[in-house]
Amino acid sequence: MIAGDRPFGYIELMSENPPYPADHTVYVWLVEDNERFRNNIRDLVNETAGLACSLAVSSCEEALAGLSSEAAPDILLMDIGLPGLDGIEGIRQVKSIAPSIQVIMLTVFDDSDKIFQAICAGASGYLLKSAPPDEIIRSLTDILEGGAPINAQIARKLLDMFAAMGAPKGNYEITNAEKEILHRLVEGNPKKQIAHDLGVSFHTVDTHLRNIYTKLHVHSRSEAVAKALKERLL
Amino acid sequence: MIAGDRPFGYIELMSENPPYPADHTVYVWLVEDNERFRNNIRDLVNETAGLACSLAVSSCEEALAGLSSEAAPDILLMDIGLPGLDGIEGIRQVKSIAPSIQVIMLTVFDDSDKIFQAICAGASGYLLKSAPPDEIIRSLTDILEGGAPINAQIARKLLDMFAAMGAPKGNYEITNAEKEILHRLVEGNPKKQIAHDLGVSFHTVDTHLRNIYTKLHVHSRSEAVAKALKERLL
């Protein structure tokens, strides 16, 4: 089902409507507290060939209950801002019960923290409610092809988070020898062991270590390790 | 120009072709070593109202040279697998010279490492070369609206990376007191200092520390710090 290599899905979708896998109907569940919106999406899904919305409820609790009584769906569209059980925690529980379910967040929130939490909880997609209906439908095919439908605005936030995370590679002009030692340091080796491993004298390691401390502006081994990991200069 | 609130961009694009900001032409540069592909994309861009491909070259070096002689573009479409100066390093240099340029990676690579590096280097979008032409054009509007066009397959990898990064909060049944000590450990404090800070005896800290070592299966302070940071259990 997860195609993995169908880069032309978009075109197929746009040229004519139903290019869905003919082998079986894709079942979709919907968790959304706004009744009108819920019905709109449900109808939209049901009107699309190959898709069927087999459950449309207003709370995570109902969906979780459904998991124990009904057949699990292929895809779960879930609102984040839900009354009662929070959508984020909702994903977590759903995924822990049935990990194969692909969860798409459907929300008005676009703040980085919510996005991050949802993703860590196991979401496979993230759309804004303001998305046009066709984007929502298209996202369902995307996910079946092994992709992750993400609104472009949200994708930007993701990229920013990544960039902020990996970019500040604070360079402290660490020497190769020093870097090597830093490496072993992180692994918890004592100086003696490091010296033996690198085939140099204990005192040499000691000197390098001192230089590392100086360059990193730290005064202890743990501090150095912490800084090395945080600034990812290993 | 960066609209920020035009969630219906897709529909506009798909219903009729040119919904581009009428106020000025969007200039696009293209770096791609395959001549046929380069020409295809260039023509595609030029045929689209509101867009103009003002430079189409086969190497990063040429593009960087262009930056000092020509007007900087709004968007740069760049291949990753380039001969000579690598595409990743290319982004870095371009962004360091003209940070306002939005760079979209256009590549056949879809391995996580390349993606990660490109993003950290400052890419604002990431498409596969196998993407249909309309997706490439749409990505240009996306980026002008403040979004980040990302191929769904690649977005999935991003999400996986994120999930792998934040999810495995390996719980080692660390006590609150122990967690507190772990905290000060990564800050490089000696046991004595920690004891004083927490208002407990030196020996207490020592015992807790031993328990931490046992629970984390480590035998040294640095190893503990490393593990605590890697498994983000602080």
Added chain:
DNA sequence: CTACCTCGCCCGCAAATGCGTGATTGCCGG
């Protein structure tokens, strides 16, 4: 050619650490 830097090497010592082996207290659940 000299000044400077990096890398490797060495001595010595006060301080901190890791670990073995204890004990006491308060709290929870069976």
Added chain:
DNA sequence: CCGGCAATCACGCATTTGCGGGCGAGGTAG
């Protein structure tokens, strides 16, 4: 009511660390 557990405190000791000194070789830039 008692066993289990986290948290606290305690002593001793072999190692390891952090840091104060100092020395020489190679490279490079002035």
